[in-house]
Each structure stands twice: as C-alpha cells, then as structure tokens.
C-alpha cells in the first residue's frame with residue numbers, strides 16, 4: 001500500500017463522515033430516551049419519540065396543510081412550467097432569451113420578497129374585487145410558491161425538450177394527426193419522465209419552502225413553518241424521529257428508482273450486457289422494481305410494528321431512579337459539607353435545595369416521559385441561542 | 396376506390412419561397428403527373444427539402460400556388476393534404492412499436508384497434524417484413540426502418556408520396572437494393588412518388604422524369620435520358636454525369652448546329668436548348684468522356700496523354716490539349732486491346748451530334 005492510497009482512503013472516510021455523519025448521529029438520537037437529542041450518554045433504547053412526533057397536533061396539522069398546498073402547487077406549476085418550456089422552444093431566438101430571463105427571474109428574487117409581494121398584491125386584489133375568500137393562507141401560499149416553483153419545472157422540461165426531435169411532431173401532422181393529437185400522442189409520452197421528475201421536484205420545493213411560505217401562509221401553518229417555530233422553542237428527539245422517517249422514505253424511493261432504472265437499462269441493452277440475475281426467473285422477479293418496493297415496505301412496516309410494541313418504561317424508570325439516587329447523594333454530600341461549615345463557623349445558610357435550584361432554574365422538575373433532572377429550555381442561556389439548547393451537564 | 400382514376404397530379408404554379416430576403420425556391424413552374432415517379436435532383440442546399448415541405452403543407456409558398464389533384468392547397472394544413480412525407484431521417488416514433496407506428500395514421504382517424512392491427516400486418520406483409528410488428532424501431536436495421544417508414548406513409552393511403560433522400564443513410568448495396576424495391580412498391584400502389592435526392596444515379600435509374608435544381612431554380616425537367624443527352628444549361632451538363640467543357644466563341648449557326656472557335660480549334664456541335672446565337676457570342680461546348688473517340692475523323696484534334704485511372708470495366712484517361720485537361724472513358728478491351736502509354740500523342744474526335752453548345756453559366760463545382 002502506498003501513501004497515496006492511504007491518503008485517498010483517509011480523505012474518502014473524512015468526506016463521507018462529513019456528509020453522512022450528522023445524519024447518522026441524528027438518526028441514533030431518535031432512539032435515545034434522553035430528553036435532549038444526543039447519543040452519549042446513552043440512556044435507554046426507546047421508540048417513544050415517534051409517538052411524541054405524531055402526537056404533536058400543530059406539526060400534524062401543518063403536515064396536512066403542506067400536503068394540500070404541495071398538491072395544489074404540483075397541479076398548477078407543472079402545466080405552467082411545461083407551457084413555458086414549449087413557448088420557449090417555439091419562439092424565435094431573440095424573443096426566447098428575453099422570455100427566458102423573465103421566467104427565470106423568480107428563482108433569483110429572494111423568497112421573502114416574493115412572499116411579501118404576494119400578500120400585498122392579493123390583499124389589494126381581494127379588497128379591490130371584494131373577494132375576501134381569496135385572502136387565505138392556502139391560496140396565497142399556492143400562488144406565492146408557484147411564481148418560482150414553476151420555473152424549476154420549466155428548467156426540467158427545457159432540458160428534456162432539447163432532446164426532442166421536432167420532425168416527430170411534423171411526421172404526426174403529416175400522417176393526419178391534429179395538432180392536439182400530435183401533442184398528446186407524441187410529445188406528451190416523450191415528456192412523461194420529465195413530467196414525473198418535475199412533479200417530484202415541485203412537490204419537494206413546495207414542501208420545504210420556508211421563506212415565502214412563512215409570509216403567505218398567514219395564520220395557518222405548514223409543516224415547515226410549524227417545525228421552525230417548534231425548533232425556536234427548543235429541540236427534542238421527536239425531530240430526530242422525523243429525520244429518520246424522511247431518510248427512510250428517501251431510501252425506499254431511491255432504491256426502487258434504482259431497481260427501475262437498472263431494469264430499464266438491461267431491457268434496452270442487448271442480452272450480453274444483462275447481469276445473470278435476469279436469466280433466472282426467481283432472481284428476475286426479485287429484482288423487479290415493484291417487488292423491491294414491496295419488500296422494502298414490508299421490512300419497514302415490520303420494524304415499525306415491532307418498534308411500536310417495544311416498551312422502554314422499565315429502563316427509563318431505572319434510569320430515573322438512578323438519577324434521583326445520584327441527586328440524593330449529591331444533596332446529602334452538600335448537606336454534609338454545609339453542616340461541617342456550620343459547625344466550623346456557626347453561621348446559618350438558606351436551605352441548600354433552593355440555592356442549587358435557583359442557580360440553574362429549577363433542578364428536579366420532573367416530566368412524566370423522562371423525568372430526568374434537566375434545565376428548562378426557556379432559560380436565558382437557551383433563549384440567547386435561538387432555542388437550540390446546548391448539551392447540559394446537569395449530572 | 397372510386398370508379399374513376401383519382402387525380403394524383405401536383406401542379407407547381409410559379410412557386411417562389413423566400414426566407415427573409417433569401418430565395419430558397421425561385422419561380423418553380425411544373426406539373427407532376429398522376430402516378431409518376433418524379434425526382435428532384437440537385438446539390439445540397441439547392442432548395443429540395445424546402446420545395447417538398449411546401450408541397451406537403453409545412454410551409455406556404457411566398458408567391459404562386461400549389462395544386463394537388465387540381466385543388467388549390469392554400470391554407471390546407473399538412474394533416475389535411477392527400478400527401479405523406481418520408482423524412483430525411485424517417486422520424487419513426489421511438490416509443491411506439493412498429494405496428495403502432497404503421498397504424499398511427501389510422502389511430503388518429505379513429506379506426507378500431509383490431510382493424511389497425513390487421514392493416515399494419517397487411518402493410519408489413521407488403522414490405523416483406525411480416526412478424527416484426529411488436530418490435531420497437533430502435534431494434535431494426537437501417538433498411539428495415541426505411542421500409543417501415545414507407546409502410547407507415549402508405550397507411551395514410553396518400554395520393555402523393557414525398558420522399559426526402561430516404562436512402563442517403565444506407566450503405567451502397569442496400570441503397571441499390573432499396574431503389575429496385577421502391578420502384579416496385581410504386582408500381583404496385585400506383586401512387587405518385589416525388590423523390591428528392593442529390594444522387595444522380597438514384598434519380599436517373601428510378602425516375603420517370605427528373606427536375607434538376609440549382610440555387611433554388613429548376614434548371615431542366617425531363618426524362619433521365621434527355622437530361623443526360625440533351626442538357627439545356629451548363630449546370631445540368633456539368634452536374635449530371637461527367638462532362639468536358641471547352642470555352643469558345645461562336646463563329647456561326649446553321650439550324651441545329653453551330654461552329655465554335657476554341658483555343659484547340661473550331662468544332663461543329665449541336666446547339667443545346669434550341670437557342671439562337673450570333674457570331675461572336677461566348678459559349679461552352681460540352682462533350683461526354685465516353686463520346687470522345689480516339690481516331691475519330693469528325694471534329695478531330697491532337698492531345699497528349701497525361702495520366703490514367705484504371706477502374707475495371709472502364710479506363711479513365713486524362714489527356715492534355717492546350718490549356719485543357721480532357722477526360723476520356725475507354726472500354727477495357729481486355730488483353731486483346733492496347734492502351735496508349737503515358738506522354739503519347741493521341742488523335743481524338745467526336746460526332747457533332749454528341750457535342751452540346753450551351754450558354755456560359757455556373758457549373759456544378761461552383762455551387
């Protein structure tokens with residue numbers, strides 16, 4: 001082994017830990033019963049954070065809203081993007097670059113500006129035409145997001161359209177198709193994969209958008225805005241649980257897609273290029289994307305069920321007891337020290353319990369789920385850092 | 396089919412097509428007859444595709460009219476014209492199977508699925524490719540794709556089939572085979588074929604009539620042998636087949652023949668295109684390489700043999716006469732014959748009917 005490979009290996013390791021380290025740590029914290037997301041010290045394996053996540057009414061309502069808004073955005077942004085891309089491909093080149101700039105502009109404008117201008121504009125419109133029902137969070141968020149999300153969709157379509165052979169449409173017309181038939185039977189099937197990707201990208205862009213949405217959503221909240229306000233009040237491992245769910249869904253999607261792509265490639269290529277997996281009927285069936293998807297879903301479903309049955313209360317009770325014991329020991333120690341001091345100086349001091357508690361803002365306040373001694377997150381220190389409470393050293 | 400034979404003619408009535416200030420087709424005026432195999436022959440960029448797109452309805456003429464079957468086609472879209480176009484690159488639909496491709500014209504006309512399949516199978520039978528209906532175009536060879544494109548165009552049951560250099564992507568052997576096949580299909584279906592090519596061999600062997608185009612202008616229309624033997628312009632004479640050109644000055648004309656004075660001597664030759672010349676007019680004399688005969692007494696002159704290229708059946712001999720290098724084709728007489736050696740002097744001549752006097756104009760190599 002020479003120096004280069006050692007260096008290369010170390011570099012790759014560092015690179016991948018940098019990429020995936022945070023994700024792995026975060027995923028682990030979702031299963032630690034500690035009230036604050038952390039891996040060490042490991043307290044108890046628990047699945048309660050998932051329950052806590054689904055029990056959060058504000059987040060779940062936000063999720064519902066996000067889905068509604070996301071579907072609305074996809075339904076409008078994808079056709080708008082497609083229309084824009086088609087218009088661009090038909091125009092003479094001078095007009096094209098002008099229109100391109102206009103259509104792309106919303107991506108370059110800060111989301112905050114888009115959000116504020118959306119509410120200002122639609123506020124005016126709804127008051128002007130007396131249609132107050134237009135001034136609601138769902139509608140405003142959908143129109144606000146469409147302004148830039150449809151530009152993403154358009155970029156996807158432009159890339160695909162560049163590979164379209166325009167004589168295909170001409171051939172269809174020449175063979176007697178109406179322009180509408182040529183569009184439906186020739187261009188749309190060609191664009192189908194791009195429509196899929198555009199729908200996916202627009203859904204994600206809508207779902208994860210914060211800057212614009214936080215203004216346009218008015219008094220409602222989407223998943224992202226609800227999450228942001230939750231984080232502002234301090235984080236807990238239920239967010240890690242959310243991360244685990246998102247990572248899992250992404251992995252299922254990615255693996256299924258990979259299986260699909262490989263199969264398509266193998267079917268497009270000659271027999272020689274196929275892996276032997278495709279020769280055997282059993283392995284051939286197993287590598288079918290549908291089967292891959294079903295297996296993944298079944299495995300995840302099984303794990304989820306097993307997890308939901310798991311009860312960590314005994315372990316947590318033990319940990320709690322341990323902590324209480326330790327706290328008791330500390331107090332006893334302190335009391336002993338004070339008594340010794342008293343005996344020496346003959347001075348009376350206040351009760352040790354309140355002095356200790358006052359300094360840290362209430363040691364020993366016990367929550368039912370994990371009644372470990374802890375520091376409240378709305379303390380001055382936590383607040384200064386925007387709610388991300390630093391790891392406490394209360395033991 | 397109706398009792399009367401349908402009118403499958405195409406009339407180009409003073410058609411001019413411009414792109415901005417550029418004139419791609421200049422005052423084309425000709426009639427293509429019902430059931431004819433008609434070719435447009437010309438070098439790349441001379442406006443052949445432009446002409447075809449105008450006939451099929453993808454563009455309207457800037458001036459003039461296009462009539463198909465006697466009807467003016469102004470404002471009639473490509474999907475409403477009785478034409479079918481086979482594109483330069485075929486434009487088969489890659490996402491559909493071969494059968495779906497062929498039945499596409501029926502599909503858009505609302506024919507039932509069962510009937511479409513039946514028709515597709517019939518057409519596949521006709522192009523001698525039965526049983527490939529379920530393949531995708533990507534799985535076919537060049538020649539097969541070619542035939543599928545023809546079948547798809549015929550499924551329209553067009554009156555006019557337009558073909559834009561459909562054989563240019565094929566190798567030589569396949570091209571020759573497809574020529575015969577195309578001609579056979581045309582005879583079988585009786586449809587008017589308008590065929591575009593820059594390959595003169597293709598145009599001459601397949602066509603009933605040929606139009607030679609250059610720089611947007613139709614230079615000459617006629618049967619292949621007339622195009623070859625009786626060119627009417629310097630361009631046609633130089634573009635179709637090999638030709639020797641000599642520049643000179645007219646000394647006098649008497650009826651069909653005229654005398655042309657050149658640096659190599661004065662020659663008697665036929666006047667091309669029935670033109671009239673005055674003494675002193677500049678003109679060009681064209682003589683085919685195979686019509687320059689060693690030892691001929693008429694129009695005789697002396698030349699020196701410069702080099703030769705052996706090509707099996709024929710021998711291409713290049714002889715210098717004054718400033719000009721002349722090309723002579725000699726049949727290989729085998730071991731019994733004898734070929735002149737390098738640097739030897741050679742007496743050449745040609746029959747006056749085999750020389751053509753044409754006005755000075757641009758030639759093929761200058762396009």
Ligand SMILES: Nc1ncnc2c1ncn2[C@@H]1O[C@H](COP(=O)(O)OP(=O)(O)OP(=O)(O)O)[C@@H](O)[C@H]1O
Pocket residue numbers: 414417419437438439440441442443444445446593
């Ligand atoms: N849409 C257009 N806009 C401007 N000019 C064009 C357009 N289409 C064709 N031309 C010009 O018209 C001329 C003729 O083009 P055309 O495609 O008819 O040539 P062609 O004879 O088919 O050549 P080839 O054998 O190479 O296919 C070319 O000089 C071309 O640049």
Ligand SMILES: [Mg+2]
Pocket residue numbers: 443444445483559
């Ligand atoms: Mg062309």
